[in-house]
Structures are given as C-alpha cells and as structure tokens.
Amino acid sequence: MFSIDAFLTLGVVCVVLAFLAFTRIAADVVLMGALAFLVISGILAPGDALVGFSNPGVLTIATLYVVAAGLKETGAIQWLAHRLLGQPRLLRQAQLRVLLPSAGLSAFMNNTTVVAMFIPAIQEWAARLRLPPSKLLLPLSYAAILGGTCTLIGTSTNLVVDGLLQSEKGIALSMFSLAWVGVPLVLVGGGFVYLFADRLLPNRQGVLEQLEQAREYAVEVLVDDKGPLVGKTIAGAGLRHLSHGYLADIERHGRLLTAVPPDTELLAGDILVFIGAPECARELRRIHGLRPAGGDVHKLDIAHHRRCLVEVVIGPDFAGLNQTVRQSRFRSRYQAVILSISRHGKRLPGKLGDIRLQVGDTLLLETSQDFVDQYRYRKDFLLVSGLNDSTPPDFRKAPVALAILAAMVAASASGVLSILEAALLAGGGMLVTRCVPASKARRYVDLSVLVVIAASFALGAAMTQTGAAAQIAQWLLLIDDLAPWAALALVYLMTVIFTELITNNAAAVLMFPIAVAVAEQLGVDFMPFVITIMFAASASFMTPLGYQTNLMVLGPGGYRFTDYLRLGAPLSLIVGATAVSLIPLVWKF
Incomplete structure (x- = not known):
C-alpha cells in the first residue's frame, strides 16, 4: 500500500529535481530545505536525517580537499603537467599527450583540480605549437572524467556510494575495486575520443586568433x-x-x-x-x-604588485545570469572589475555594462588575490587561470606533496588503512609539512558541495524507510520477466538522466535506494546495480552543465553546446554499453 509518507517523499524528490534542474537557487539551499521538510513533517527522525553528515564517504571527500590543496599550492600538478605534455609536433601526438596524463592523474586526485591546472598549460602549449585548443580541451575533460572511474578516490561520487554501502550494507570497497571496469572504460572511451575527436570537434577559422x-x-x-x-x-x-x-x-x-x-x-x-x-x-x-x-x-x-588579473568562466550558480553587467552589480558584489567578456572564444564588443552574462562566458577580471582564494572552488565562477599571480606555487615542496599522495594510495590499496584513515593522515601530512597552510586549506574545503551530499542522504533514507524506492522499483519492473541485464541498463539510463539534470552526487544518492529495491524485487544481488550507479553518475558527456570540468573548458575551447552532443552522445552510448556489459562479469547477479 502506498502510504502518505511515501507520497510526500516522492513529492519532495520531484520538487528537488525541478528546483535543481530549472532554477538558479543554490543546490545546498534546495537540499537543506528538503531535509528540513522531512524532519518537520515527521517523515524522518532528526538522527536519520542528519546521518549523511557523519558518513565516512562525506568525511573522506572533505579530507581529500586538503590533500588537493597541498598538490595545488605546491604546483605538483602543474609541475607534472609541463613534464607530461612534452613537445609533440602533430595533433595526434598532442591528443595522446593530453588523454593519457589527465586520465592517469584523475584516478588519484580531484579531476576538477587536474583540469584547472591543465587548461592554461594546454592553452600556452597549443599556441606555441600552432595547434587548435578546441581539439584538445574537451578531450581533456572527458579523459579526466573517465580516469576518475578507475579508483575509489578518483571522483567524489565513488566515495559517496561507498559511504552508502558502508552505512547501509556494511560493505567497504577497496582502492582499486572499480579498476576492473574503469580501466577498460578509459581504454574504450579514450580510444574513441582519440580516433574521432579530430573529426567531430570544430576547427573554426582563426581559432588561435580567437584564443x-x-x-x-x-x-x-x-x-x-x-x-x-x-x-x-x-x-x-x-x-x-x-x-x-x-x-x-x-x-x-x-x-x-x-x-x-x-x-x-x-x-x-x-x-x-x-x-x-x-x-x-x-x-x-x-x-x-x-x-x-x-x-x-x-x-x-592600482600598483602592479597589489592587483591580480584573473580569467574565470561563469558557472551555473552565478547570481547575475541573464542580467547585464550593470544590473548584476558585479563590482560591488564581487569586488572585481570586468575588463573583457568573451563568448565561444570571441571577445564581445560594445559597452561592457550592457552585455548580458551567460553560463560559459569567459571574463577577464581585475581583482585582488583574495578573490582567487574565495572563488577557487565555488560554482559562481570556475577558475581558469590567474595572471600575474603574486603568490606563485612553492615548487620545492612539489615532491613532498606527491610523496604524501603516493603514500596515501599505497596505504589504502594494500589494506593497511581504510581510505578515510589514509586520507586523514595525508591531509595531516600536507599541513605538517607546510605544503599548504591551515588558513588556505580551510578555503579549499567546499562546504556547499559537502552539504549537498550530506543532505542528499536524507532523501535517500526517506525513500527507503517510506517504501517510495520500492514503489519506483515496481514501476520500473512493470515489464514481465525483465532480465537483470535489462534492469541494469534501465538503472544506468535513469542515473545518466539524473546526472545531466542535477549534480552527479545527488543523482547517485537518489538512485541508490531505487537500485537496491530493483535488485531485491528481481531476487538478485544488489552489488552490480550499486556499481552501475557509480559509473553512470560520472558518465556526463553530453552537456557542459552535467559535470564541472565540461563547463570549465566551454569558454577557453570556444565550444558551443552542440559540440558536446556531437562527441559526447556517441561516447555516452559506448561507455554505457561497455559498463553494462562488464559490470555483471565482475559482480555477479
């Protein structure tokens, strides 16, 4: 029987999806509003609603922000990027030099950080070698997404689902559990990008001049x-x-x-x-x-040593979207002056104050160093690069930061420590060795993302406790004698749709109870379905809005939305088919 609580829970989920997909209200505000409703209405006890804030997956993500801060502040990724990119002469060689390092690095560190550090390096490198950046930057984002599926720490989505597995089922995955599927996905997906990116991505006339x-x-x-x-x-x-x-x-x-x-x-x-x-x-x-x-x-x-020129890309949470620069009160709100606006790689002429701002616009700002620290991981802007930075990385500590990362991976992979324990030690190591000061480490921790993930757990718990997840599973299985493989493909498709509409972490948390309920009603093991969510929630290739790295390359690459569909749609089909085929071979029904 469909209870009132289950009906209310489904209503809350639909409202959350609508607000996240069609409004500009911040995701953490929407999710916390939903959590408050579930507690006040009595659908969830406070302890059950707040369980996400103590989940090991969420705490691991928070700790890894500090590890990423150490790698960024020491210039370790930048140091690696310059050495791995090399000096290729042909486009094919250049694409290979982009795909392999970005996929490899993203397996062990935050892929947003990797892409942010690679973008300016590739821009400078492409200009010097006379290669079009439009052929390189979207492959960079896709390779980083695929690389993140290879390990448990490669993307926050993997850690979120692992945290759910630990709390709900008492199962913990190891560092390289996902590699059996993740590595083939990198080879298949990366191979497709390598073979077809040159044909499917634009090489518009004057792309170097546009840059x-x-x-x-x-x-x-x-x-x-x-x-x-x-x-x-x-x-x-x-x-x-x-x-x-x-x-x-x-x-x-x-x-x-x-x-x-x-x-x-x-x-x-x-x-x-x-x-x-x-x-x-x-x-x-x-x-x-x-x-x-x-x-x-x-x-x-302003004196040269006091001012900072920064290139940023407008993100989906920017408060002045579709308003003119003047209407957005940009200078007073962000304490920054817009010097130039470019769209699709072309500088927009005319009076700056009359230009309407859109998602993906690249702005050249004059501001203070505090702006860079404040908005580094916020979604108002996606930082591309700081020019004339007054605080260059301390490259002397780059080997120390890389050694700490390697030790964290080794300790976790060998089973000596859990991923949370290894991450806590690595974060502490970054602070003790002064790879990143504690004051800067705090700024790197993105509380809005952590709140979104933790609050999403309340929705998942409500769907499980009220029976709403089981009801959705019944609707999905209306077809008689649906094979487990077909149900797996259905769960994958639903997760991909949710990911393209809302954040990938929220999509994974919402789909988790549904996937478990589908497995129970089919009478098969739930693990293939849970693992499917991990891969599907990261498989966002068709829009610039579904995944942060896709949006970061929109402006610098001069891309249009159709460019993502042209390369991303077939890539999504190939990755989806490969994942659904391989997952049941590793995790049996």
Missing part, C-alpha cells in the same frame, strides 16, 4: 590637455607600435573615429581606445601625457 581575443580587453586613456602629446601625430607619440596592444578608436567631442591613420593629430581631451593583452594597461601607464579616462579604467592605477 588571443579571449585574453584581450579594452583600455581607454585620455590625452592630457597639459601633456606633451597634444598636437603630435599618433605615430609621433609612439602609439603606433605598442608591444601589447593597438589603437582601435578615438572618441573626439562625442564622435567616434575608427581606423584612424597614423598621421592623425592628437587633440586635448581625446579618448583613445586601445585593445590589447593584460600587459597593455601597464605599457600605457609609462607614456607621459596619457591618463585613465575614467569609469572602470581608473582601477588600473
């Missing part, structure tokens, strides 16, 4: 009426051959002069509009007789 434009911004300066430049020509004033920019327009008495010849004389009060690289503003400040024209440009007077 340069994405790093350009406009600087307006005023010809001082008492300065030495009044009456001089553009060429005579030394403004014709700047190293980092060029003169685009002159605004004179309310009229805009474009494509001005070099013999044009400068008048007092002329506003000169320069387009250039971040260093252009610094170059113009050295020219006597020019001063900032006002508006946002006056911020460029």
Whole structure:
C-alpha cells in the first residue's frame, strides 16, 4: 500500500529535481530545505536525517580537499603537467599527450583540480605549437572524467556510494575495486575520443586568433590637455607600435573615429581606445601625457604588485545570469572589475555594462588575490587561470606533496588503512609539512558541495524507510520477466538522466535506494546495480552543465553546446554499453 509518507517523499524528490534542474537557487539551499521538510513533517527522525553528515564517504571527500590543496599550492600538478605534455609536433601526438596524463592523474586526485591546472598549460602549449585548443580541451575533460572511474578516490561520487554501502550494507570497497571496469572504460572511451575527436570537434577559422581575443580587453586613456602629446601625430607619440596592444578608436567631442591613420593629430581631451593583452594597461601607464579616462579604467592605477588579473568562466550558480553587467552589480558584489567578456572564444564588443552574462562566458577580471582564494572552488565562477599571480606555487615542496599522495594510495590499496584513515593522515601530512597552510586549506574545503551530499542522504533514507524506492522499483519492473541485464541498463539510463539534470552526487544518492529495491524485487544481488550507479553518475558527456570540468573548458575551447552532443552522445552510448556489459562479469547477479 502506498502510504502518505511515501507520497510526500516522492513529492519532495520531484520538487528537488525541478528546483535543481530549472532554477538558479543554490543546490545546498534546495537540499537543506528538503531535509528540513522531512524532519518537520515527521517523515524522518532528526538522527536519520542528519546521518549523511557523519558518513565516512562525506568525511573522506572533505579530507581529500586538503590533500588537493597541498598538490595545488605546491604546483605538483602543474609541475607534472609541463613534464607530461612534452613537445609533440602533430595533433595526434598532442591528443595522446593530453588523454593519457589527465586520465592517469584523475584516478588519484580531484579531476576538477587536474583540469584547472591543465587548461592554461594546454592553452600556452597549443599556441606555441600552432595547434587548435578546441581539439584538445574537451578531450581533456572527458579523459579526466573517465580516469576518475578507475579508483575509489578518483571522483567524489565513488566515495559517496561507498559511504552508502558502508552505512547501509556494511560493505567497504577497496582502492582499486572499480579498476576492473574503469580501466577498460578509459581504454574504450579514450580510444574513441582519440580516433574521432579530430573529426567531430570544430576547427573554426582563426581559432588561435580567437584564443588571443579571449585574453584581450579594452583600455581607454585620455590625452592630457597639459601633456606633451597634444598636437603630435599618433605615430609621433609612439602609439603606433605598442608591444601589447593597438589603437582601435578615438572618441573626439562625442564622435567616434575608427581606423584612424597614423598621421592623425592628437587633440586635448581625446579618448583613445586601445585593445590589447593584460600587459597593455601597464605599457600605457609609462607614456607621459596619457591618463585613465575614467569609469572602470581608473582601477588600473592600482600598483602592479597589489592587483591580480584573473580569467574565470561563469558557472551555473552565478547570481547575475541573464542580467547585464550593470544590473548584476558585479563590482560591488564581487569586488572585481570586468575588463573583457568573451563568448565561444570571441571577445564581445560594445559597452561592457550592457552585455548580458551567460553560463560559459569567459571574463577577464581585475581583482585582488583574495578573490582567487574565495572563488577557487565555488560554482559562481570556475577558475581558469590567474595572471600575474603574486603568490606563485612553492615548487620545492612539489615532491613532498606527491610523496604524501603516493603514500596515501599505497596505504589504502594494500589494506593497511581504510581510505578515510589514509586520507586523514595525508591531509595531516600536507599541513605538517607546510605544503599548504591551515588558513588556505580551510578555503579549499567546499562546504556547499559537502552539504549537498550530506543532505542528499536524507532523501535517500526517506525513500527507503517510506517504501517510495520500492514503489519506483515496481514501476520500473512493470515489464514481465525483465532480465537483470535489462534492469541494469534501465538503472544506468535513469542515473545518466539524473546526472545531466542535477549534480552527479545527488543523482547517485537518489538512485541508490531505487537500485537496491530493483535488485531485491528481481531476487538478485544488489552489488552490480550499486556499481552501475557509480559509473553512470560520472558518465556526463553530453552537456557542459552535467559535470564541472565540461563547463570549465566551454569558454577557453570556444565550444558551443552542440559540440558536446556531437562527441559526447556517441561516447555516452559506448561507455554505457561497455559498463553494462562488464559490470555483471565482475559482480555477479
């Protein structure tokens, strides 16, 4: 009999899914609201609702943030990236150099961190080797996702499901339990990307020039009426051959002069509009007789050692989506000035204040170092790279950080310590050896992600206790004599759909009780179904929004949403078919 509590629980799940998929309300707010409703309505006891906050999987994820912080702050990933990328001459060689290291590193460290460190390295590397970044950055994201499926610590989703297994079934997976399926997936999926990425991904005309434009911004300066430049020509004033920019327009008495010849004389009060690289503003400040024209440009007077130029990609939780820069109150909200906005790899012209901001837009910001620390792992922005960073990594400690990571993997894989115990020791090791100061380590711990995961456990518990999960399982098994393999494929498909709509961790927690209920009603072992959730929740290739690394490469690669479908849809089918075929061979029904 379908109880009132089960009906209410299903209603809460549907509301949560709708809010996560179709609104911009932060995921942690939505999930905590659902948790509060379940407790206040009496569907769950407080102890059952809060069980996620003490789950070993959630605590392991929190600890691994500190380990990732040590690897990031010492530049260990950057150090490895530069050595592993090498100097290939052909695109095929370059793609192989991207796929193998990113998949290998993502098996043992946070794939978001790996991709964030590889993006600027690949941009610089592709420009130097004259290769299109659009052929390399999406394969980077896909390889990182696939690599994360090889080990238990490769992605937070694996740790979440392992935590559920421990608390619900008393079963703990080992470090390399998933490798029997994960490694073949890397080989099959990575092989597909290697063979078809060149054909399926765009190589739009001028992609290298587009990349340069994405790093350009406009600087307006005023010809001082008492300065030495009044009456001089553009060429005579030394403004014709700047190293980092060029003169685009002159605004004179309310009229805009474009494509001005070099013999044009400068008048007092002329506003000169320069387009250039971040260093252009610094170059113009050295020219006597020019001063900032006002508006946002006056911020460029900040001393070089105090200001920080940062490239970021707008994320799905950005508060000013679909608003103009002016409406979003960007400067007051984030204490940062937008110098340039690029979309699909092209710098957007016109007044910055009138441009409507969209997910995936790449912004060049002038801000303080605190901004980088504050938003490094927030979903308002996905950090791509900091320019003129005043705190470069301490590469001397990179070997120490890598040694701590290796020791953590070895201790866990050998069974000497559990993954949580090994992670706690590794996190402590990063702090003791000063690979990362405690103050910075705190900023790396993403509380919003941890709250989303822990609060999701309450929904899973409610679905189990009220019988809602069993009811959904019955609806899934309406087909008479459904084979376990077919049911497994159905669970995989449902998980993939949830992952593309909401966060992968929330999808895994919601599907866990459903998968267990399906196995019970079929009278088979639940392990193949649970393992299927682990792989399906990570298999997000078709949209830039389903997985954070996909969104991170959207702007820098100049991609459109259709590019993800073109390569990601067949990749999803291949990975899904491979996983559903292999999982029952390793974990028997």
